[in-house]
Amino acid sequence: MAQGSWIRRMFEEGAVLKQQYGEENVFDLSLGNPVVEPPVEFRQELRKLAENPLPGMHRYMVNAGYPETRAAVAEQLSLETGITFTMKEIVMTCGAGGALNMVLKTILNPGEEIIIFAPYFLEYVFYIDNHGGVAKILPTDEHFIPKLNVLEAAIRANTKAVLINSPNNPTGVVYSENLIHQLGELLHKKEAQYGTQIFLISDEPYRKLIYDGLKYPSPFNHYSQSIITTSHSKDLALPGERIGYIAVHPDCGQREDVVSGCIHCNRVLGYVNAPALMQHIVRYLQNVTVSIAAYQTKRDFLYDHLVEMGYSVIKPQGAFYMFPKSPLEDDVVFVRELQQHRVLTVPGGGFGSPGYFRIAYCVDDRTLEGSLAAFRKAAQKFNLC
Amino acid sequence: MAQGSWIRRMFEEGAVLKQQYGEENVFDLSLGNPVVEPPVEFRQELRKLAENPLPGMHRYMVNAGYPETRAAVAEQLSLETGITFTMKEIVMTCGAGGALNMVLKTILNPGEEIIIFAPYFLEYVFYIDNHGGVAKILPTDEHFIPKLNVLEAAIRANTKAVLINSPNNPTGVVYSENLIHQLGELLHKKEAQYGTQIFLISDEPYRKLIYDGLKYPSPFNHYSQSIITTSHSKDLALPGERIGYIAVHPDCGQREDVVSGCIHCNRVLGYVNAPALMQHIVRYLQNVTVSIAAYQTKRDFLYDHLVEMGYSVIKPQGAFYMFPKSPLEDDVVFVRELQQHRVLTVPGGGFGSPGYFRIAYCVDDRTLEGSLAAFRKAAQKFNLC
Numbered sequence: 001m002a003q004g005s006w007i008r009r010m011f012e013e014g015a016v017l018k019q020q021y022g023e024e025n026v027f028d029l030s031l032g033n034p035v036v037e038p039p040v041e042f043r044q045e046l047r048k049l050a051e052n053p054l055p056g057m058h059r060y061m062v063n064a065g066y067p068e069t070r071a072a073v074a075e076q077l078s079l080e081t082g083i084t085f086t087m088k089e090i091v092m093t094c095g096a097g098g099a100l101n102m103v104l105k106t107i108l109n110p111g112e113e114i115i116i117f118a119p120y121f122l123e124y125v126f127y128i129d130n131h132g133g134v135a136k137i138l139p140t141d142e143h144f145i146p147k148l149n150v151l152e153a154a155i156r157a158n159t160k161a162v163l164i165n166s167p168n169n170p171t172g173v174v175y176s177e178n179l180i181h182q183l184g185e186l187l188h189k190k191e192a193q194y195g196t197q198i199f200l201i202s203d204e205p206y207r208k209l210i211y212d213g214l215k216y217p218s219p220f221n222h223y224s225q226s227i228i229t230t231s232h233s234k235d236l237a238l239p240g241e242r243i244g245y246i247a248v249h250p251d252c253g254q255r256e257d258v259v260s261g262c263i264h265c266n267r268v269l270g271y272v273n274a275p276a277l278m279q280h281i282v283r284y285l286q287n288v289t290v291s292i293a294a295y296q297t298k299r300d301f302l303y304d305h306l307v308e309m310g311y312s313v314i315k316p317q318g319a320f321y322m323f324p325k326s327p328l329e330d331d332v333v334f335v336r337e338l339q340q341h342r343v344l345t346v347p348g349g350g351f352g353s354p355g356y357f358r359i360a361y362c363v364d365d366r367t368l369e370g371s372l373a374a375f376r377k378a379a380q381k382f383n384l385c
Numbered sequence: 386m387a388q389g390s391w392i393r394r395m396f397e398e399g400a401v402l403k404q405q406y407g408e409e410n411v412f413d414l415s416l417g418n419p420v421v422e423p424p425v426e427f428r429q430e431l432r433k434l435a436e437n438p439l440p441g442m443h444r445y446m447v448n449a450g451y452p453e454t455r456a457a458v459a460e461q462l463s464l465e466t467g468i469t470f471t472m473k474e475i476v477m478t479c480g481a482g483g484a485l486n487m488v489l490k491t492i493l494n495p496g497e498e499i500i501i502f503a504p505y506f507l508e509y510v511f512y513i514d515n516h517g518g519v520a521k522i523l524p525t526d527e528h529f530i531p532k533l534n535v536l537e538a539a540i541r542a543n544t545k546a547v548l549i550n551s552p553n554n555p556t557g558v559v560y561s562e563n564l565i566h567q568l569g570e571l572l573h574k575k576e577a578q579y580g581t582q583i584f585l586i587s588d589e590p591y592r593k594l595i596y597d598g599l600k601y602p603s604p605f606n607h608y609s610q611s612i613i614t615t616s617h618s619k620d621l622a623l624p625g626e627r628i629g630y631i632a633v634h635p636d637c638g639q640r641e642d643v644v645s646g647c648i649h650c651n652r653v654l655g656y657v658n659a660p661a662l663m664q665h666i667v668r669y670l671q672n673v674t675v676s677i678a679a680y681q682t683k684r685d686f687l688y689d690h691l692v693e694m695g696y697s698v699i700k701p702q703g704a705f706y707m708f709p710k711s712p713l714e715d716d717v718v719f720v721r722e723l724q725q726h727r728v729l730t731v732p733g734g735g736f737g738s739p740g741y742f743r744i745a746y747c748v749d750d751r752t753l754e755g756s757l758a759a760f761r762k763a764a765q766k767f768n769l770c
Contacts, residue, residue: 005652011447033445043438050435053428060418060624062396094479094627097655126653239445240661242479242627267390268511270482275660276625 005122006350007031010335014344021342027363027371030344032169032320034290034362038237041288045281058276063266064259065092065245065274069283073245076286081220089250091262092274095242096205099229100127101269103246106261107199108133112160114201117146119323119351121169121203133160137352143314144171144323145179148186155190161199162187164219167206170351170358171323172299172316174210177217184223191225197253200226205244206319208235208289211296214317224251227258232282234319235289243278295320298361302368309376310384320362323348327382331357334378341374390507391735392416395720399729406727412748412756415729417554417705419675419747423622426673430666443661449648450477450630450659454668458630461671466605474635476647477659480627481590484614485512486654488631491646492584493518497545499586502531504708504736506554506588518545522737528699529556529708530564533571540575546584547572549604552591555736555743556708557684557701559595562602569608576610582638585611590629591704593620593674596681599702609636612643617667619704620674628663680705683746687753694761695769705747708733712767716742719763726759 010030018026049057064070070087077085093099104114110132116124117140128135138154141147151162162183166175187198202219207230210216219226231244246262248255266273273279299316306313312325328334331347331354338345338357348356361368379385395415403411434442449455455472462470478484489499495517501509502525513520523539526532536547547568551560572583587604592615595601604611616629631647633640651658658664684701691698697710713719716732716739723730723742733741746753764770 008652031445035441035444037438037440038443043435047435050428050432053422055422056420058423058623058625059420060416095655095657097657099655101655123653123655127655130654238443240443240658242657242660267393268508269515269654270480270484270486270508270512271656272480272482272627273625275627275663277662278660 006346007122010344010346013339017339017342017344025342027343027367027374029359029361029363029367029371030346032234032360032362033239034234034237034320035364036237036290036294036362039285039288039290041285042236042238042281045284049277049280054280057280061273061276061279063273064263065090066279066283069279072283072286073247077220077247080216081218083220083250085247085250089248089255089259091246091259091266092279093229093231093244093246093266094271094274095233095244096203096229096231097123097127098242098266098269098271098274099231099244099246100124100201100203101130102262102265102271103201103227103229104128104133105131105265105269106258107160109160112158113156114160115151115154115162117164119144119170119348119353119356121165122350124163144168144173145175146183148182151183152186152190155198157194157196159190159196159198161201163201163203165203167210167316167318168321169206169319170321170346170348171314172319172321173314174214174317175217180217180219181222184219187223187225197225202226202228204228204230205234209292209295209320210318211292211299212317220249224249225253227252232278232285236282236285237290238278241275241278243274243282245274295362298365298368302359302361305372306375309379311375311379320360322359322361323353323356324359326355326357327378327384329355331355337378337381338374341377343371343374391731392507395729395731398724402724402727402729410727412728412752412759414744414746414748414752414756415731417619417745417747418624419619419622419705420749421622421675421679421747424670424673424675426670427621427623427666430669434662434665439665442665446658446661446664448651448658450475451664451668454664457668457671458632462605462632465601466603468605468635470632470635474633474640474644476631476644476651477664478614478616478629478631478651479656479659480618480629481588481614481616482508482512483627483651483654483656483659484616484629484631485509485586485588486515487647487650487656488586488612488614489513489518490516490650490654491643492545494545497543498541499545500536500539500547502549504529504555504733504738504741506550507735509548529553529558530560531568533567536568537571537575540583542579542581544575544581544583546586548586548588550588552595552701552703553706554591554704555706555731555733556699557704557706558699559599559702560602565602565604566607569604572608572610582610587611587613589613589615590619594677594680594705595703596677596684597702605634609634610638612637617663617670621667621670622675623663626660626663628659628667630659680747683750683753687744687746690757691760694764696760696764705745707744707746708738708741709744711740711742712763712769714740716740722763722766723759726762728756728759
């Protein structure tokens with residue numbers, strides 16, 4: 001616990017600052033907790049169910065989730081990928097956190113390795129450790145893209161899976177179709193070399209938050225040993241409700257065992273099932289998303305200002321994070337400097353990449369605008385221009 | 386997975402029978418999935434929030450849960466026990482399953498033992514195993530009550546906790562105040578003998594489902610190293626919504642570490658937080674319960690009939706289960722016999738106590754009445770009278 005989480009630490013220090021200076025004078029860019037409200041379609045479905053409850057709508061259902069909800073997810077995935085999914089490939093979960101733990105518990109034998117790429121979402125390391133796995137962390141290039149030659153050298157006989165996260169937290173980078181394709185080819189080659197199965201786990205909670213008219217390149221179209229984990233925390237702005245799902249490629253080897261294993265783990269890990277009421281609602285919202293344009297405007301606003309001030313930033317094309325280079329080698333000192341000016345961010349070290357810092361821009365415009373003065377002061381102090 | 390769960394197996398075989406004979410001709414007493422709907426107060430709160438949503442009511446909150454909800458739980462526990470609880474001792478969870486996993490991950494070091502009593506809720510064994518613990522299973526007496534001399538002999542230096550479940554699943558037995566008191570004394574004595582801390586974990590999802598005017602004897606009043614795990618699955622009939630909590634005794638040794646550990650585990654086990662909307666609702670329903678009288682009437686109906694037919698049954702005083710002696714030594718054969726007559730129950734072996742079978746009577750009266758013919762036929766076939 002002492003290792004802790006920088007995100008949480010900033011959250012707590014931020015709470016103290018807010019008490020001291022007033023909520024409106026602290027500019028909190030530390031947490032991926034969207035201020036946007038769920039889409040109007042969500043409100044409508046919730047109201048419909050509250051006014052005309054279905055009999056038994058809060059009871060246990062099968063551990064995999066309601067067949068109707070699983071079928072709706074399958075239909076949406078079929079539309080997005082052109083591959084035919086059915087409910088047999090879908091398991092509803094308590095968010096992407098639940099989904100990842102279920103998948104990892106299902107596939108891991110003690111000591112097997114899961115490869116992840118830095119910078120990474122801190123929780124991955126905990127999740128892998130929960131189930132006796134070993135997290136093998138690989139560096140990325142200067143654009144935060146996995147280096148395939150490094151990956152090739154790192155895969156061994158006990159590599160159980162490669163876990164990717166695009167659009168990425170903390171960088172906002174979206175992996176290209178070409179990269180996903182080459183990644184699939186490489187994994188095939190390594191499977192043949194070792195006579196093993198290597199899963200590609202794609203953690204996609206930001207899949208629908210994608211800008212500049214990009215189309216999301218799904219790993220499902222490039223590698224059949226793929227499993228996706230995701231949630232409606234970001235695309236429907238429901239992070240507190242813990243609703244997500246697992247989808248397994250229809251052609252995945254041992255698909256039935258993998259799916260049954262995930263369903264079993266939903267039970268034995270104590271999640272039991274995804275919250276019932278949310279399952280009833282998201283069934284009707286598979287093609288609904290919060291306003292992407294609003295997020296893209298926030299990205300443009302912040303990116304343009306930071307670059308103009310002299311910060312070095314890879315322009316994100318998805319999610320709602322930015323991961324600029326820290327003007328100081330020590331990212332913690334730099335984050336503390338911003339904190340002096342009541343702007344809260346997270347040091348890159350919290351994501352396995354010291355020398356950077358993360359900004360979460362899923363905040364209201366007042367907060368974003370209010371933060372600029374501090375970024376400018378820090379840029380001047382450390383001679384960025 | 387192959388070990389599986391008898392409950393699930395019966396559930397699946399039941400589904401086949403229902404397809405074959407029609408839902409109304411199969412009498413399913415295999416699952417603790419209450420047919421009752423949540424109390425009217427729940428409907429009111431849900432409707433209120435659906436019609437007048439609070440800003441940000443579906444966002445992340447602190448991992449421990451909303452302060453207001455934790456304070457409401459603390460107030461109710463203070464009322465029930467006469468001990469002063471505050472929100473600092475409460476963590477909101479994804480049901481009792483989430484709660485138990487969080488507690489076990491927090492307190493267990495690899496190889497340490499958790500003592501449970503047979504018959505036991507099957508999931509306990511999985512939960513203990515999830516976190517590297519060892520389940521030490523002790524027998525109970527002919528009334529399904531723990532034998533303290535056996536417990537005394539079983540406690541060792543690496544005993545981390547004793548896990549009790551009263552009202553009990555699968556027997557419906559409620560432990561007496563006297564037993565809880567003696568249990569507390571014994572644990573104190575053993576703590577002194579080994580110089581260790583031994584937790585008493587009380588899993589209490591059925592605490593409020595208690596009959597015959599009994600008052601629930603809380604372990605909190607008899608042992609300060611107590612932690613309770615519970616949910617609103619049964620008392621508010623919300624099993625699909627995954628809403629529960631952990632409460633730690635205010636005088637528990639290392640209380641702050643235990644509570645912080647549980648909060649941390651809420652995060653790293655991937656639950657993250659208890660579902661937000663349900664937290665908003667149960668805040669106002671801490672003193673609300675489904676109709677106890679209705680369950681008691683069902684118990685009386687079934688118990689009286691079974692005893693009259695010659696079955697040997699310990700009369701349950703809580704929960705909604707009965708655990709009669711199987712007329713055949715092989716409980717699986719007996720359960721199969723009932724299944725022939727389209728009545729679904731679960732063999733005692735599924736709870737670590739072969740030679741018995743479990744009936745869940747949280748069903749509608751039609752199902753209960755419809756099951757009697759099969760019980761009577763089986764009683765006659767095996768010469769119970």
